[in-house]
Amino acid sequence: LQRMLSMAVEVDKSPNCSSCKIADVLFPFILNIPLRSQREAFFNTMESQLLRCKLLELLFQHSCDIPTTLPLSLAKILYFLSHSSVLLYYQDETATWQRWDEMLQYLSLLLMSYQNVVLAFPLAEHLRSSLNDRMDLITQKAKPKPQVSDDISHLDVQLNIEVFISRMEQVLGQPFPLQIMEKLCMLR
Numbered sequence: 001l002q003r004m005l006s007m008a009v010e011v012d013k014s015p016n017c018s019s020c021k022i023a024d025v026l027f028p029f030i031l032n033i034p035l036r037s038q039r040e041a042f043f044n045t046m047e048s049q050l051l052r053c054k055l056l057e058l059l060f061q062h063s064c065d066i067p068t069t070l071p072l073s074l075a076k077i078l079y080f081l082s083h084s085s086v087l088l089y090y091q092d093e094t095a096t097w098q099r100w101d102e103m104l105q106y107l108s109l110l111l112m113s114y115q116n117v118v119l120a121f122p123l124a125e126h127l128r129s130s131l132n133d134r135m136d137l138i139t140q141k142a143k144p145k146p147q148v149s150d151d152i153s154h155l156d157v158q159l160n161i162e163v164f165i166s167r168m169e170q171v172l173g174q175p176f177p178l179q180i181m182e183k184l185c186m187l188r
Contacts, residue, residue, distance in 0.1 A: 006047035023054035049116040056110040073149035082163040104183040
């Protein structure tokens with residue numbers, strides 16, 4: 001399945017457009033995956049970083065009380081940190097802190113996927129371009145143009161983490177579990 005999804009993203013002249021269409025179709029099914037381990041297996045085995053970004057973006061947009069119109073960027077990922085609620089409400093048997101832990105896990109995965117698509121690796125940085133255009137961009141050693149909303153400061157990160165911590169303190173009413181603190185440090 002993951003191989004077929006990856007190929008479906010790549011065959012279109014605009015991988016960005018095809019990943020949006022595929023994500024829109026897959027998203028309702030993601031919401032109905034009953035176990036965290038199954039959702040994590042699905043996201044972790046995705047071959048298409050771009051499709052993973054789109055699906056995780058939809059998941060976080062769905063969990064925000066006030067969705068944002070920002071394009072996918074570092075600023076939007078910070079917005080998700082400070083505005084997302086616990087993702088999947090139907091898991092009554094799961095402790096609240098574990099749901100927040102899952103949310104942070106997916107936020108870290110979104111950040112890593114976004115970096116793979118846009119910022120980090122020379123061969124992957126043009127994943128939003130068609131395969132033919134991508135080869136030309138790679139041979140020309142063209143750098144992708146950063147978005148304005150990718151320009152965030154350490155203060156932005158710190159403020160959004162503080163907002164997240166205060167929200168969690170209100171919800172949990174107890175000291176943070178170690179796993180949450182570790183994921184926050186990793187995300188920072």
